Amino acid sequence: MASRRARAALGGYADSPQRGGDRFRNPRPRPQEGLGKTLGIIWDMLLHKPKDAVPDAPLPVQRVTRAQLEAAPDRSLYRLGHSTLLLKLRGRFWLTDPVFAERASPFSWMGPKRFHAPPIALQDLPPIRGVVLSHDHYDHLDRATVEYLADRVDVFLTPLGVGDRLAAWGVDAAKLRQLDWWQETEVDGLRFVATPAQHFSGRGMFDGNKTLWASWAIIDDDLRVFFSGDTGYFDGFKAIGERLGPFDVTFIETGAYDPHWPYVHMQPAESVQAHVDLRGRWMMPIHNGTFDLAMHRWQDPFEQVSALTAERGVALSTPRMGERLDLAAPHSGERWWRLFEAPAAHRAPLLPAAGHDAR
DSSP, X not given: OOOSSOBOSOSOOTTOTTEETTEEOOSSOOOOOOHHHHHHHHHHHHHOOOGGGSOSSOOOOOOOOHHHHHHSOSSEEEEEETTEEEEEETTEEEEESOOOSSBSSSOSSSSOBOSSOOSSOGGGOOOEEEEEOOOOSTTTOOHHHHHHHTTTEEEEEEETTHHHHHHHTTOOGGGEXXXXXXXXXXXXXXXXXXXXXXXXXXXXXXXXXXXXXXXXXXXXXXXXXXXXXXXXXXXXXXXXHHHHOOEEEEEEEOSSOOTTXXXXXOOHHHHHHHHHHTTEEEEEEESOSSOOOSSSOTTHHHHHHHHHHHHHTOEEOOOOTTOEEETTSOOOXXXXXXXXXXXXXXXXXXXXXXSSOOO
């Protein structure tokens, strides 16, 4: 088993069990995509998008102020969009995968554009104790946001190699803690464990899988929460649940799925199964409602997961962007996305699990 301590130095990850040559890899190999399939996916994304992949009216975001955040009780959670979560633990604030940019793209003039503004502006945030990053894709790692936070955040927790990127962008190396899967670190009595995920990394044409990807378990005494980052379904969820569960709340990727990429993103039934494998109590779907990254209608992740969790008796929480969630006593939330819902006859059919038995 790897060391349980975060790496203080940058670079030099050849001894990681997740490395193969000069790249990181998944335990379950991801099939190589042929050029034809890749071009076909791009063609569909450009020309065959459903018209309601993007909402036709502003989403109902609940604005939040710095004063409200500072007055909020401990163990409060606010979803700011996509996979960006703001947690208040032990009186300090933590951000996951902070993206405040207008687009999830290397370009300011093209690429997936936000459906809504963040519930609070980046410059209005209270002091942030730490940032937790899952991987380096543009919809999870926003350079402009990181550069703004570099001198305003005490610690950045990252998978191996992602901290190197941050150091290159000006983050003080002393603030970086880079972890391999199953390694952990402690801040203010909170335990942060980098757990496995099945995904990939890269921000350009030639840096694929040069950095690691991870999910995270965050443990605050009797409170345990899980943050999935991006991942396909795999048996690692059961291992995480057995070693670190049960979890009070799981923040599980449910969105930007497609039959063409089952190894790196989960279908809704797989997201629910991952929650069950993790021995979660409440499930909150993330990775949806902010950017158009797939071929499904923007509401479908919420509709699909609502139906599936109801069938399986799983407690589901769907707060609006900016709405406070009590991690110790979550609430179910309302079906706010139905303010934009199409007639039932036009909704997508319930999606089955892909490639496994989602019991």
